[in-house]
Amino acid sequence: MPGVSARGLSLEERRQLAVNLTRVLSLYRSILDAYIIEFFTDNLWGTLPCSWQEALDGLNPPQLATQLLGMPGEGEVVRYRSVWPLTLLALKSTAYALAFTRTPKFQAPSEFRENPSQSSRLKAPFRKHVRPKKQHEIRRLGEVRRCLGCRWCLGARGLKPGHLSRFMSLGLGLKVKSIEGDQRLVERAQHLDQELLQTLGKEEKRNPQMVQMHSHRSPHHVAQWVDPRTLCEEVLLPLETSPQGEARLLLTGLHACGDLSVTLLRHFSSCPEVVALASVGCCYMKLSDPGGYPLSQWVATLPGYELSYRLREGACHALEEYAERLQRAGPGLRTHCYRAALETVIRHVQPKLRRPGVQGIPRVHELKIEEYVQRGLQRVGLDPQLPLNLAALRAHQAQENRVVAFFSLALLLAPLVETLILLDRLLFLQEQGFHSELLPIFSPELSPRNLVLVATKRPLGQAFSVLETEDAAAL
Numbered sequence: 001m002p003g004v005s006a007r008g009l010s011l012e013e014r015r016q017l018a019v020n021l022t023r024v025l026s027l028y029r030s031i032l033d034a035y036i037i038e039f040f041t042d043n044l045w046g047t048l049p050c051s052w053q054e055a056l057d058g059l060n061p062p063q064l065a066t067q068l069l070g071m072p073g074e075g076e077v078v079r080y081r082s083v084w085p086l087t088l089l090a091l092k093s094t095a096y097a098l099a100f101t102r103t104p105k106f107q108a109p110s111e112f113r114e115n116p117s118q119s120s121r122l123k124a125p126f127r128k129h130v131r132p133k134k135q136h137e138i139r140r141l142g143e144v145r146r147c148l149g150c151r152w153c154l155g156a157r158g159l160k161p162g163h164l165s166r167f168m169s170l171g172l173g174l175k176v177k178s179i180e181g182d183q184r185l186v187e188r189a190q191h192l193d194q195e196l197l198q199t200l201g202k203e204e205k206r207n208p209q210m211v212q213m214h215s216h217r218s219p220h221h222v223a224q225w226v227d228p229r230t231l232c233e234e235v236l237l238p239l240e241t242s243p244q245g246e247a248r249l250l251l252t253g254l255h256a257c258g259d260l261s262v263t264l265l266r267h268f269s270s271c272p273e274v275v276a277l278a279s280v281g282c283c284y285m286k287l288s289d290p291g292g293y294p295l296s297q298w299v300a301t302l303p304g305y306e307l308s309y310r311l312r313e314g315a316c317h318a319l320e321e322y323a324e325r326l327q328r329a330g331p332g333l334r335t336h337c338y339r340a341a342l343e344t345v346i347r348h349v350q351p352k353l354r355r356p357g358v359q360g361i362p363r364v365h366e367l368k369i370e371e372y373v374q375r376g377l378q379r380v381g382l383d384p385q386l387p388l389n390l391a392a393l394r395a396h397q398a399q400e401n402r403v404v405a406f407f408s409l410a411l412l413l414a415p416l417v418e419t420l421i422l423l424d425r426l427l428f429l430q431e432q433g434f435h436s437e438l439l440p441i442f443s444p445e446l447s448p449r450n451l452v453l454v455a456t457k458r459p460l461g462q463a464f465s466v467l468e469t470e471d472a473a474a475l
């Protein structure tokens, strides 16, 4: 999906963007507030203007991907099946114009060209136990650190079992402290540190002239839950005594969920030793309200700035992944329609039971709708042998494309919510005189939360532009 670059926007432009976002979100809040599994129970299709229904009805999934979500399709020119109403065209253009672009300045990451599961840019020991997505993320965050020029790195949990902290310390030779609330994850991280140290030790014996960049400096792990309301002493404690002037701390959080990202921002602004911040958020629905959003004085004064739980949940979209499914028109797209049909049956039997979790029904696309409903009823503790209205279920099934179209519409708008949350963070930092940018440095196909907020206390000049390309490593 096209979008606007967050880079280089003036304070005035950032503020105006926030104004426009809150206006647009107020207008289309109902689409974003909807739950797709209530498509039939809440007649979501009927909530759309008739002219939109006409335009979207009958569009197949690949057409939705290209015509609505702006994904590249066959040919350069989008061929509309019918004349779209101006309101829908305007919504589409507005969504493209107001969302921060998620497209990095590189195409597919070249590191996986030869082998899709092994990054050619990471040494083998640093790839062990690490999924390709994580390999890409830790490598790219390593480049961010390089651009920022910090020697110390403080991670509020890098990656689940500490992959980022391990790479930053043993791979890049930084002093790293890593804070994680879950003791079991800390223990697992320490175990993996030891394993890597042994591997590196063996390699060095075999190859003594190898540069000993890591010099066996493993990360310092701390098991501690960081309270978002206060400053955490552990973050403020120096890693170890250092020669004067050496303390250049980078605070980083990779997919630090909910308030944890906000806590990092607060520590960055209150702690003089922290000179830079690299933060990738996730799980926006876990943000406290108030406290986690809004942070900036500017956004807090705008009418309609509020973002409900549902809106923040929708902001954790995986747009490119869904668009790719649309383009393939795979049978997996059926799941939302089946689940929405199941909800009608559940409501009929138990009107008070709303949107219960029905995870893990295998191979949904191979099931008939009634088989799916029976399994779903069993999952939520209802009688799977209930007599079903087959004609009604079939009628729901016939509307599968409408369900997909409605979901695509919500997905078109979801990046606006994420943009507003991240823009608020940029404005918060700017209000305190710091320099901050938001850069899509991960491939969005690999890593849906791919916008990295980078902040510094001194102007960084051109370093940010280098970050946007794939060759920051060449620095």
Ligand SMILES: C[S@@+](CC[C@H](N)C(=O)[O-])C[C@H]1O[C@@H](n2cnc3c(N)ncnc32)[C@H](O)[C@@H]1O
Residues within 6 Å of the ligand: 157, 158, 159, 160, 179, 180, 181, 182, 185, 224, 225, 226, 227, 228, 254, 255, 256, 257, 260, 282, 283
């Ligand atoms: C969503 S996971 C991200 C994991 C990893 N960074 C990734 O990208 O896969 C967030 C991690 O942060 C930890 N965490 C969340 N809030 C925290 C807090 N307030 N204090 C300490 N750890 C926290 C959780 O235990 C979890 O391991």
